[in-house]
Amino acid sequence: MVLFVLAAYFVYGMVTWNVVISFTDWKGAIPSYNFVGLSNYSAVIKSDLFGRSLLNTFILFSAIPLCLAAGLFLAFLLNQRVKGIKIFTIIFLLPFAFSLVVTGVIWSWMFQPDGAINSLLRSIRLGFFARDWISSSAILASVLIPIIWQFSGYSALVLLAGLKSVPRKEIEKARKKGMNWWQIFWKVEFPRLRIPLLSCAVVIFVFVLKASFDLLWTMARGYPPGSYYTLPILVYVEAYQKMNVAYGAVIGNILVGIVLAIVLPYVWFSYRGHR
């Protein structure tokens, strides 16, 4: 009951309020509730910066399959009954404990022209890979690296649990049939990972959305907006810095729409699965 009331007020109430605001002329610190129809929506859609921010947000979503692939690889290694598996699990999971702002600051230092990444590349004779990692053309690609670093440990843990749930009998049976390790993985273990992969993808989607503000705001501020603005950053800049409240609310609603479009099918799918 308490949770219901709190969720009704702080989640559904606020989201509805945001929708209401998006149809008003509220611009500036002082609230104004005159109805202006869809004019804020058309202004947002016509804006080049909105289009660019939307594209940048979708570019960042490419981190989701990359995190899953890295997590799957780590989970596969951890499932090999190696010594010290607990230590490796902790090492892989540790980045997940960092705040995204801390991650942003640390990786900004490492990405500097004479920072750890370039120094490491030069010391192992891969100096030709050394580059200006945080430049206006490279920032979005570079930021995928700390995202994968931070979240692949989490997906490894979830997928490891999935791998562990495969009965040993089935694996033994496959071995007896003469399957090699790859065939066992692909034909016996991987089909069992469908649900963990899906739930992991949704959780990482939420994390990436969070990183699309925290990480980029920490690492890229000062570059031309088109090179790094994402929808969450655009909401913050418009609604809070410039106080174009109604305009920011529109972008917020679009963001909520995108999240629902991705999360609702998953909720429906898992609900149906449970039934």
Next chain:
Amino acid sequence: MVIGILVIAGLVLVVTRREGPAEVTENVQEIVENYQASGNVSVAHWWTIDVEEQGFRVLKNKMEQLYPNMTLTPVPVPGGAGGNMPPRILPSLVAGTNIPGSFQSHPGYETARYGGYYLRNLNDLWEYANIAERVPAIVEKMCKLDGNYYLVPVGVHRTNVVFYNKQLLQQLGIDMTNPPRTWEEFFNLCDLIKQRAQERGLNIYPLEVGDGMGTDWAATQIFETIMAGYSLQTYEKFINGTVTAGELEPILQLFKRYLSYVPDDHRARNWAEACGQLFNGRVAMYVHGDWANAYFEQRGWTLGVQYDIFLAPGTENLFGLVVDGFVVPKKGNVIGGLRWVYSYTTLEVQSSFNPVKGSVSPYRDVPDNIYTNSYARNAASALRNPQTKFYPSFTHGIAIPNEILYDLHPKISEFVEFQNVSASASTIASLIRSGTYTISWDIV
């Protein structure tokens, strides 16, 4: 169920609580002279690092000495040179809950965005503390909106200064007895620094920007100073929203030249780290506001020995003005807020606070001998000099509307990146001309 309702009721109470007593008197004299008053006042501020934090502690201690039964609760809102204050404070103001007794602001447009709708009119306090007579006319004008005062100034910073590593330039055999007075002379000096460094096999850059790691405004700060030094007329048109692309082009040309002397990786550092480059001898000079002085003093440098300051070229008689102050929201703890803003207008608090914070007192009755270095004494005397021309800083939200400013920073970032003079001049001019300007500045 019952417990649930109680929990929610408790939450609502916590969220909507108002600190301090309900307003019982509006007489400002009765309020500020009630030195035995008790209670608490919360004050939101952005002075959270180094000397800034020490400065705020002086203000807090002094207020608690003046009102021994009162306590001050600082509400730190770090970052963004105050840019994070509106996002922090706006939701409280709109919801009418959790409003601090007072919060920090810059005068001009930054305070105008809240205006009389949210803020208590402080005309009575200004009269009681005789503030209008004690501060320069431009400061008085900045604090007045629609004929009313909403902000009480606490300290002033000068934006048009150039820091240089004195030891480094001595090592390069460069005489700084007569610092450059025009931008042409300034860039000739940069060429000389480059040449001498090359001759000695040193990897030194003449200048820095400091526009990375969250302080993109440091680039706007340089653009502002170049503009004021190049033409105060253009500056006046800029802050009144009437500047043209043609008028901005020569300024952007100078800025482009400035950028040719900075390290390629300047975006890897914020303004304080840019000062660090100067401190470490990797950079010779840096155009920034005088608050950077505190960075060097904190690290044991003495002005005139290891480093020095000269006024930016073309700004010898000018004073780029950033005024810090506090406002009192109508729906907060107004009585506590009034005691707080009054407390720091006194001679004693002004004399203790400004030397620690590294700012100059806006109050002209504060003597020069409180300042520990010659720069601050000169700035204080410039503040009183009738020959000084003041220009309000637009980088810090005072001189142009905030929605224009937050679009300007990214436009300056674009210029720093692409350095396309005519394209940027045209986009910046059309941005500036698109604003609604409610303050008419007369600075020439």
